[in-house]
Amino acid sequence: MTLISTHDTAEILARALPHIRKYHGKTMVIKYGGNAMTDPALQAAFAQDVVLLKLVGINPVVVHGGGPQIENALQRLGKTGSFIQGMRVTDDETMGVVQWVLAGQVQQEIVGLINQAGGKAVGLTGRDGGMIRAKKLKLRDQADPTIEHDIGRVGDIVGVDLSILHTLQDDTFIPVISPIGFGESNESYNINADVVAAKLATVLQAEKLLMLTNISGVLNKSGDLLTELSALQVDAMVADGSISGGMLPKISGALDAAKSGVKAVHIIDGRVSHVLLLEILSDQAFGTMIRPS
Ligand code: ADP
Ligand code: MG
Numbered sequence: 001m002t003l004i005s006t007h008d009t010a011e012i013l014a015r016a017l018p019h020i021r022k023y024h025g026k027t028m029v030i031k032y033g034g035n036a037m038t039d040p041a042l043q044a045a046f047a048q049d050v051v052l053l054k055l056v057g058i059n060p061v062v063v064h065g066g067g068p069q070i071e072n073a074l075q076r077l078g079k080t081g082s083f084i085q086g087m088r089v090t091d092d093e094t095m096g097v098v099q100w101v102l103a104g105q106v107q108q109e110i111v112g113l114i115n116q117a118g119g120k121a122v123g124l125t126g127r128d129g130g131m132i133r134a135k136k137l138k139l140r141d142q143a144d145p146t147i148e149h150d151i152g153r154v155g156d157i158v159g160v161d162l163s164i165l166h167t168l169q170d171d172t173f174i175p176v177i178s179p180i181g182f183g184e185s186n187e188s189y190n191i192n193a194d195v196v197a198a199k200l201a202t203v204l205q206a207e208k209l210l211m212l213t214n215i216s217g218v219l220n221k222s223g224d225l226l227t228e229l230s231a232l233q234v235d236a237m238v239a240d241g242s243i244s245g246g247m248l249p250k251i252s253g254a255l256d257a258a259k260s261g262v263k264a265v266h267i268i269d270g271r272v273s274h275v276l277l278l279e280i281l282s283d284q285a286f287g288t289m290i291r292p293s
Contacts, residue, residue, distance in 0.1 A: 016281040023280065024057040026207035027169075029262075031197035033106055034065025035214035035246075036270025043113055046212075049276035050174060051119035058280070059169050061200060062114075062121075062176045065193035066098075066106040067246065073101045085142055086248035090152040090190045098190045099125075102178040110176045122173045125180040127188070129164025132157060132196065134181030134189040142238065142248075155181045155189025157196070160203045194246075198253030202260040209257045210279060211250055212270030217287035218243065218251065230291045231255055251290070258292040265290040 004012070030050070037043060053060050070088070074081050074097055082089045090098060107123040114121035126132025134155030141147035168175050179196040181189040194211060201209035217225045221242045226233075234251055237243040243251055250267060258265040268275050268287035279286045 019281045020056045020058075023207060025059075027059040027061060027204050028053070028208045028210065028280070029061045029063060029197050029201035029204065029206045030276065031063050031065065031194055031209075031211040032270065033110065034067040034069075034193060036212040037064075037069075037106070037109075038214065038271060042271065042273055043109075044117070045273045046270075046276065047110075047113035047117040047119070049274055050114055050121075051117040052277065053280065054119055054172070054174055060174055061165060061169075061204065061206070062110060062174065063179060063193055063197040063200060064102070064106055064110055064176060065179070066102045069106050070098055070101045073097050083245070084139060084149045084151055086244070086246045086250075087137075087139060087151055087154055087192055088190065090154050092153065095153040095188060095190055099180060099188060102180060107176055107178045114174055114176065120173050121176050122168055123176045123178070124164065125178040126191070126196065127180060127182045129167075130161050130182075131164055131177075132179075132181040132191070132199075133159040133161075134183055134191060136183070136189070153187070153189055155183070155191040157181060157191060157199050160199060162203060165200075165204070192249040192253075194250040194253040198257040198262075201257045201262045201265075206257075206262050208264045208266070208280070209254065209262050210276065211254060211265075211267045212275065213246075213250065213267060214269075214271060216269045217267050218247065226288050227285060228289050228291060231259070231293055234290070254290040255292075258290045 050060050071081050103125050111121040111123040135158050137154045137156040139149040139151055165175055179191045179193040181191050220226055234255055254265045266287050266289050268279055
């Protein structure tokens, strides 16, 4: 760690002021977890950032994933996960595992970290407060749209009720949401966390959607970071296979949010300590910004 003089510290804090003024009272949706939840020091820094944002008057809404954690649990049961176009194939047994890992483990870990940092986090799934209604997802094949994949209990969001989020926000709580929705017959659906984060950002008309992941941003075929991406570029990269796997639902959610009025959508590197503060409260740009057109 470099030593910073008291004067420099004051200077740095003062430089954050215009950003704080700009974002005061605004909502920011943050996708965390899954692969970005790597080591304890980074987790603690993430929790501090969220609490600091809340205390300067920004409303963070955290949506978490859990890919590697679900994978570990499945392995212990002798199962291996499989994916189609970046979406987890979810049979009934896997759905049970998804539910207990996300709501029982990952969500509560994040809640604990934020509380430890001095915030008041509340863990919810999309079932709580009737927040996220879903139906079975019909996944069209990317290359041949006449083909539809059956990926089990994976949900497509059909409606969002924000009342629980508004209530929590008014009461200074920080919501931490597991990406689980409910259907017409009270059945649970596993929804990709990027898709949930993007949808909530849209419905909340969030100022920013920040997706923290385990890579520096969206990379081109040669592995270079693309600092900005337009809808046209995204389409071309999906078509030629330079975007694949978990980046597919992420980029499509990011694009949907950008097109639906979320002012700034960024895919950023969760392996950088305090990346949230850097992205929100400094002039520097991080990762990939997704443009609506
Ligand atoms: P998360 O848990 O953050 O959602 P995912 O594994 O689901 O992580 O998605 C991120 C991964 O997407 C990256 O680690 C990378 O392996 C993969 N990926 C595929 N195409 C790209 C691309 N063009 N640029 C960056 N990452 C990509
Ligand atoms: Mg993912």
